[in-house]
Amino acid sequence: MAKALRSGGVTIKDVAASIGLAHSTVSRALNDHPGIGEETKVLVRRAAANLNYVANSGARLMRSGTSRVVGLILPDIENDFYNSATRIMAEFCDAENFQLLLAVSEDDPEKECKQVLAFREARVAGLVIAATLNPKRETAQMLRQLPAVQFLRRHASIRSPSIRADDSRGLHIATDHLVSLGHKRIAFIGVHPQLSTGKDRLDGYRQSLAAAGIAEVPQYVRTGSSQPAFARETLIDLLALPAPPSAVVVASPRLVLGVLDVISQQNISVPDALSLVAYSDVEWFRTWRPAITAVALPTAAMATTAASLLFRTIRKPDENDIEFCAPFEPTLLVRSSTGPAPRGGASR
Amino acid sequence: MAKALRSGGVTIKDVAASIGLAHSTVSRALNDHPGIGEETKVLVRRAAANLNYVANSGARLMRSGTSRVVGLILPDIENDFYNSATRIMAEFCDAENFQLLLAVSEDDPEKECKQVLAFREARVAGLVIAATLNPKRETAQMLRQLPAVQFLRRHASIRSPSIRADDSRGLHIATDHLVSLGHKRIAFIGVHPQLSTGKDRLDGYRQSLAAAGIAEVPQYVRTGSSQPAFARETLIDLLALPAPPSAVVVASPRLVLGVLDVISQQNISVPDALSLVAYSDVEWFRTWRPAITAVALPTAAMATTAASLLFRTIRKPDENDIEFCAPFEPTLLVRSSTGPAPRGGASR
């Protein structure tokens, strides 16, 4: 035993030796094979426990070819949508006796590529990915070689099925809401339009304006990074315009943070001086004062669907013809950060 | 090639065969061993790329005994402190070419135990853990057998070194702040005192009261789950007291959410009717109106230290005598959710 401990790891052989059986028998007993004496199983299990035996999943992998691990690649774990989704996936994995390998791409295609490669080296059974705005060819190609599900974002170069929200519609209803309150000068702060989520959301905003017969003002439409700092600078800029917007649609929860920073610092009155709609609802939005009007995504349903789709694919990789999965419907939650447009012409 | 693809995986041997070399040579070339012809290396790398070779980390593990993976066990990934820490650890791992295996224990000791076992089976090089309130004996024992770092929380039964904040002092200064504003009826909403973070924080609160000569009112002291719902119910209860508190210290960011829910729903005036201090600062606290006074933890420093301590331990496991790591100092950020105590006797 001392020897086993020093030489780093009790093996199935040590267990076998300790009770005078063949290691193959021990393997079968531990894996609860049919056709092994019940008494033997008990004996083996006790011996394994005594020796503090811990299976070696690497060795197991070598034989089976795939590990009980699934990968998850997310651009930003501090985004509440993603961390809620992570919780659900983690639960799912636990329930299925899988482990979750997490990678944070920070929207860097190089990192992403390295991460996918590392996942392949680990022979993950499958993976869920919210891809960067411009995945490398190599990445897309690797993704084709294992069960994968695109999450929230989808990229044309990646073949894997996608679980997503109807972003375009989400922004459509958000913008419609402002339009119906009489706003004409409606700004949009969103993420890069190379991202499906960036483009679709922008489209939704535009469609709504078009439907309302409001001409788009290029200066009101801003896209960029999904980090708060971008929204902060953008809003400051927007407010300094000769004709500042009377309302703003903010297309990502992390961007909302930057917007609120400015609102808070400049002590802007919401919704009187500025109406605000957020895309993707976050728990604390309802506690903010005024409570923030938001378009909610069915996060739990989306994450659950992604996970179960992945596991289904893992189990029957042959069913390549994944049925098309309709995008999830977002819902507008009207709270108090949106109000009627000011009567006068220019504000301030 | 077709054969290799079907039989699930191009190996080093296939690469070797494709260019008429021995598989060991290929291995060495791929691992950039000294004493391999530069031209050979180029040749091998090209062949590997052509055949779409992907290393098998399971096989590598079998030889080295430990994988390039570190584990992270957290009670709650939706807690902003933890997800910020996760981002940093993920970055660290990426930089070191390690992977991050994430497990969410949800404060369930059974789950935790299973997760640690699974990590051991994966032969993780080490792990970072914020333990549950009452880890199983088995868990503590397994933790002794691999490089591990306790994070934020620490539990006496676990030997591993811990990176933590001076929680007691943190709550001491939070409470002092309220005391200095003239508050006498100060409530405490925190997590289970079985948790080190629960106990230390409660202690800090108590010490501050004692130092100020304020008698503790048992009804004002509430501990329980760290989920928002607990804080919600608790605050409602507190406010219904004949002599409700004029200030409340909320010892965890997730609990703050529940508290704000009530404040928002009952439209309580902060800080006039109720002063509020939060423990652990969260990005959006500063945007709330009034901005929330909070005690900030040096999250980034803590996570970085935990990660580097872990990697150091992984590299030199012999240096068992880890120098004691002083707890990190929290800082009070006075914002606007705290104000002078009301003059009169009972509020309302």
Next chain:
DNA sequence: CTGAAAGCGCTAACAG
């Protein structure tokens, strides 16, 4: 029902 033996993909002696 259990044992013996082969081999998964890789690395590391040890030879040449």
Next chain:
DNA sequence: CTGTTAGCGCTTTCAG
């Protein structure tokens, strides 16, 4: 500088 060989811990035929 490169090839040969053994063996990591496990599962899985194939025999008994």
